[in-house]
Amino acid sequence: MRVFAAADGSGGNPAPIVLDAVGMSDAxxxxxxxxxxxxxxxxxPAEDxxxxxxxxxxxxxxxxMEMCGHATVGALWCLREAGIWRAPRARIETLSGVVEGFVRGSGSPSERIEITQPVGRVEPIVDAAVVRRIADVLRVPADDLLPHPVLNAATSRVKTLVALRSVAALDGLKPDFSRMEALCEEIGSTGLYPFAVESLERRIVHARQFPKSSGYPxxxxxxxxxxxxxxxxxxxGLVPVDDAEVVVHQGRAMGQGSEIHVRFHRAADGELLGCFLGGRVVADAHA
Structure with a gap:
């Protein structure tokens, strides 16, 4: 599958899915x-x-990995297409806990799979020397950094959020990948996630993900x-807790422009329960 494809069906993140993994070993x-x-x-099958x-x-x-958002969305899409998952929602055991899945806009051109994530944990990195090392590994000039704190944030795996002044600065990043794993180990992160806001009014943000040790850069x-x-x-303080979606564009610098839709998940009384994460899924014609 290609998960989180753009509106025209292009891009997205490839995700091989095995619909029946019974009997397969870890290796x-x-x-x-x-x-x-x-x-x-x-x-x-579920253990319980x-x-x-x-x-x-x-x-x-x-x-x-404990959790993978796009593989979860892709697997649910496959289960739906195969007629294995027919209910309005699905409960999925993962190493990060139970995740719920839904179909949003069923039968419409905007149909997509959404999954739940818990309330995020956010912690600023306050050591200025560590922030300088992060910028050095990203090879980003100081002038391209916004005066926001660098944040370690997670709904499951920790990602390090680095705010940049422009989408052009983001697209131009050429990190030092030889130092990526050691840096992420030092700061307790599984990847650097620099981002730039295109429009707060329209909730459009661009980002790139440089993982700690996944086997690709x-x-x-x-x-x-x-x-x-x-x-x-x-x-x-850049977005309020409301029902509007934030669209995250990722992969453009790789020629695989993707769109990830996230929105807050709230109870009827307004209590923040976490977020919904979703996007389009298309079959990969080259698979």
Whole structure:
């Protein structure tokens, strides 16, 4: 699948999905991800059918992940297409906990899969020397950094949010990948997620994801990072907690322009429950 595809169906992040992974070993799952060179999702029966409908596992070429947003969305789309998932919602066991999945706008041109994520945890990186090292690894001039704190944010895996002055500055980044893993290890992050706001009024943001140790240098669309970014934008006072979507554009610098849709998840009384994360899924014609 290509998950979080743009409105015209182009781009998106490739996600190999195995709809029946019963009997597969960890090594076999990792081998699928290594051969494909992408995060891969594996569907299994729920360990406790009273608590969940499916269990998903996620592998990148080098290791297993607790959660992968685009592989979850892609797997649910496949289950829907195959007629295996027919209910209004699905409960999915992951190493990060139970995730719920829904179909939004069913039957309409804007139909997409959404999944839930919990309330994000956000922590500023206050050590100026560490912030300088982050900028150095990104190879971003000081003038291109906005005067916002650099944030470690997470709804599952921690991503480091770095606010840049312009989309052009973001597109021009050429990081020092040889230092990426050591830096992320130092700051307790699984990847750097620099971003630039195109329009706060229209809630359009651009971002790039440079993972710590996934086996490839850049990711075309990272749902978990976009969910973390939503709570980072809230922390920075850039977006209010309301029902409007934030659209995160990612992958353009790779020629795989993607669109990730995130919005806050609130109870009827307004209590913040987390967020919804979703986007378009298309079958990969080259698979």
């Amino acid at each position: 076999q799952m990792r081998a699928v991800a290594a051969e494909a060179g992408h995060e891969s999702g594996f569907v299994l 059918a009273s608590q969940a409908d499916f269990r998903f596992r996620f592998f990148v070429p080098r290791h297993e 850049e990711d075309a669309a990272t749902g978990i990072a976009a969910a973390a970014l939503l709570f980072g934008l809230k922390e920075l």
